[in-house]
Amino acid sequence: MNLTDKELFRMAVKAEEHAYAPFSNFHVGAALLAKDGRVFTGVNIENSSYGATICAERTAMVKAISEGCLEFEAIAISGNGGTSWPCGICRQFMYEFCPDIRVISGEGEENLRSYALRELLPEGFKL
Numbered sequence: 001m002n003l004t005d006k007e008l009f010r011m012a013v014k015a016e017e018h019a020y021a022p023f024s025n026f027h028v029g030a031a032l033l034a035k036d037g038r039v040f041t042g043v044n045i046e047n048s049s050y051g052a053t054i055c056a057e058r059t060a061m062v063k064a065i066s067e068g069c070l071e072f073e074a075i076a077i078s079g080n081g082g083t084s085w086p087c088g089i090c091r092q093f094m095y096e097f098c099p100d101i102r103v104i105s106g107e108g109e110e111n112l113r114s115y116a117l118r119e120l121l122p123e124g125f126k127l
């Protein structure tokens with residue numbers, strides 16, 4: 001089955017219900033579509049020691065990679081049901097594995113935009 005951007009974004013919004021964000025109240029959901037068709041969802045998980053917080057995008061990526069899934073097509077991200085573009089750390093984290101992944105977000109499922117990660121992180125760093 002070929003998921004549309006809208007369907008993937010809906011999965012990100014649905015994932016938000018498991019976000020743990022008592023400090024910011026900004027609930028982020030991510031839905032990561034692998035090349036083999038699997039979808040890994042992720043949420044932000046905050047911590048009393050704020051710096052230990054993990055973003056939704058990295059949660060999804062870590063779930064996938066730790067199950068041996070390394071090739072990705074797209075990632076949809078939502079924050080409180082609307083737009084949330086990845087932070088700088090997540091851009092770099094994703095760049096390591098999938099510089100060409102398509103990143104999808106927007107004000108709602110009828111207003112989605114997408115960019116290649118290379119556009120969001122020009123001249124990205126990789127050893």
Ligand code: THU
Nearest residue numbers: 024026028044055056085086087
């Ligand atoms: N957050 C994400 O989950 N992804 C991003 O790319 C941006 C920020 C989360 C981290 C924190 O829990 C909250 O949003 C506010 O920064």
